[in-house]
Amino acid sequence: MKRKKLSGYLFILPAFILFIAFLVYPLLHTVYLSLTEWAGFDLKKINFVGLDNFKLLLPDWIFWKALRNTLFFVIGTTFFLNLFGLALALFLNRSTRLVKIVRTLIFIPVLLSPVIVGVMWSRILDPFGALNQILERIGAIKTPIFWLGDKRIALLSIIGATVWQWVGYDMVLYLTGLQQIPDELYEAAMIDGANRWELLRYITIPLLKGIATMVVLLNLIGGVRIFDIVYVMTKGGPNHNTEVLATHLYEVAFWFNKMGYASVIAVIILILSLAFAYMRTRIMREEGA
Numbered sequence: 235m236k237r238k239k240l241s242g243y244l245f246i247l248p249a250f251i252l253f254i255a256f257l258v259y260p261l262l263h264t265v266y267l268s269l270t271e272w273a274g275f276d277l278k279k280i281n282f283v284g285l286d287n288f289k290l291l292l293p294d295w296i297f298w299k300a301l302r303n304t305l306f307f308v309i310g311t312t313f314f315l316n317l318f319g320l321a322l323a324l325f326l327n328r329s330t331r332l333v334k335i336v337r338t339l340i341f342i343p344v345l346l347s348p349v350i351v352g353v354m355w356s357r358i359l360d361p362f363g364a365l366n367q368i369l370e371r372i373g374a375i376k377t378p379i380f381w382l383g384d385k386r387i388a389l390l391s392i393i394g395a396t397v398w399q400w401v402g403y404d405m406v407l408y409l410t411g412l413q414q415i416p417d418e419l420y421e422a423a424m425i426d427g428a429n430r431w432e433l434l435r436y437i438t439i440p441l442l443k444g445i446a447t448m449v450v451l452l453n454l455i456g457g458v459r460i461f462d463i464v465y466v467m468t469k470g471g472p473n474h475n476t477e478v479l480a481t482h483l484y485e486v487a488f489w490f491n492k493m494g495y496a497s498v499i500a501v502i503i504l505i506l507s508l509a510f511a512y513m514r515t516r517i518m519r520e521e522g523a
Contacts, residue, residue, distance in 0.1 A: 267497035274493040287498045300482040308457035310393040319404025327412045341402035352466030355395040385475035411445035447518050454510040479503050
């Protein structure tokens with residue numbers, strides 16, 4: 235019996251070592267750096283300053299703007315990804331050959347790098363890009379719209395590009411949930427006189443709650459950590475109106491060489507991610523109960 239237990243521990247040891255080396259240690263080291271002052275070069279010049287770095291958050295207006303933008307981005311992408319993901323899954327929940335091709339086309343952007351997507355959408359949203367040219371030809375606009383240069387719509391434009399890339403992922407997850415619902419439930423409900431709306435409201439949506447909870451959690455955590463597509467498309471501009479926590483962290487760390495303060499922002503991102511994870515886990519438990 236002891237040999238079996240020992241062999242089991244030996245099997246999980248490599249994974250446990252990797253878990254400690256690439257997750258636990260970096261997290262603890264980041265928390266430690268948030269309590270220090272360090273320029274990021276000489277390890278001998280790390281000075282312990284306690285909570286002084288956290289006090290720098292209060293007067294940092296860029297941080298508060300980045301926090302607000304991050305929360306807006308998280309809420310916007312989560313809402314639209316789930317709305318369009320579920321709508322596409324319901325529409326494409328068939329096994330015909332044409333539908334399979336459409337599913338594949340919608341999922342293709344998920345396979346692209348966010349950097350590639352950012353560059354591509356920067357060209358599309360350029361004042362003389364494809365989107366403005368199409369709108370001008372159909373008479374929708376008379377002058378080019380500065381999609382990424384107007385502070386009122388720049389962040390919305392990035393949200394749109396992000397939803398375009400990841401909606402296929404949410405669609406696949408919802409399709410998986412839809413295909414697990416027995417057809418007998420729909421047949422019995424239709425015999426009782428239920429219409430399409432009632433089938434959706436009383437059968438489909440309740441039975442998709444588990445999948446929806448997981449999808450929302452993934453969207454929330456992914457939104458908090460967003461960096462690549464924002465940095466490629468706007469670098470946080472104009473005037474920090476698309477600045478998010480991760481881009482502000484990058485600027486503080488690699489432009490101003492304030493690794494301690496950058497680690498504070500990283501800790502804030504971690505706390506937000508854990509808070510969203512806890513919130514959704516609690517909702518799942520309550521629904522399960």
